[in-house]
Amino acid sequence: GQQVMQIPQYQHVQEGEDFTTYCNSSTTLSNIQWYKQRPGGHPVFLIQLVKSGEVKKQKRLTFQFGEAKKNSSLHITATQTTDVGTYFCAGPRGDYKLSFGAGTTVTVRA
Amino acid sequence: NAGVTQTPKFQVLKTGQSMTLQCAQDMNHNSMYWYRQDPGMGLRLIYYSASEGTTDKGEVPNGYNVSRLNKREFSLRLESAAPSQTSVYFCASRHLSREETQYFGPGTRLLVL
Numbered sequence: 001g002q003q004v005m006q007i008p009q010y011q012h013v014q015e016g017e018d019f020t021t022y023c024n025s026s027t028t029l030s031n032i033q034w035y036k037q038r039p040g041g042h043p044v045f046l047i048q049l050v051k052s053g054e055v056k057k058q059k060r061l062t063f064q065f066g067e068a069k070k071n072s073s074l075h076i077t078a079t080q081t082t083d084v085g086t087y088f089c090a091g092p093r094g095d096y097k098l099s100f101g102a103g104t105t106v107t108v109r110a
Numbered sequence: 111n112a113g114v115t116q117t118p119k120f121q122v123l124k125t126g127q128s129m130t131l132q133c134a135q136d137m138n139h140n141s142m143y144w145y146r147q148d149p150g151m152g153l154r155l156i157y158y159s160a161s162e163g164t165t166d167k168g169e170v171p172n173g174y175n176v177s178r179l180n181k182r183e184f185s186l187r188l189e190s191a192a193p194s195q196t197s198v199y200f201c202a203s204r205h206l207s208r209e210e211t212q213y214f215g216p217g218t219r220l221l222v223l
């Protein structure tokens with residue numbers, strides 16, 4: 001079945017530095033979604049990418065959907081303590097379900 | 111709008127006890143979901159309800175049952191709790207439209223001793 005893999009599992013970042021987290025699917029996706037979960041919180045939707053090669057920005061966050069629609073990335077510039085949390089990507093599985101990656105947990109050193 | 115609400119927030123059970131986790135949404139969403147989250151394993155789907163009146167198994171349904179009580183409410187029942195069911199449980203909902211976003215509740219933290 002479809003699997004969504006995320007790397008790295010953990011990302012330790014110095015405040016002010018940039019980093020990227022990657023998401024790869026075993027099958028072509030119609031879209032990919034990204035969610036953020038703060039420590040002790042619940043997943044919150046960030047963005048959805050639909051088109052091949054699509055790039056979307058939210059302030060310091062840049063999301064990209066691969067040309068083959070099988071991979072995606074999230075790049076954060078000038079990391080801040082507010083970026084702490086776990087970032088999940090998710091791809092559709094059938095008409096109703098999502099397949100979530102295991103997540104990248106981000107910690108920030110001040 | 112409250113969005114997705116879950117009760118209780120925390121629960122401690124002894125092995126063999128039963129309990130029902132409650133979930134309600136006020137966004138007029140068609141589909142509802144129950145996930146469990148364990149360290150390093152992301153979100154795993156237990157059961158889902160595509161629309162009122164239907165329920166289907168997800169990846170990890172063993173030991174659980176669900177009821178879609180009406181369009182707003184979707185409950186998860188543990189008939190005989192086991193330590194392996196210690197987890198954080200999230201309910202989510204989604205409107206069947208072009209956008210497939212799921213909206214999550216605050217979660218229930220369950221410890222089974």
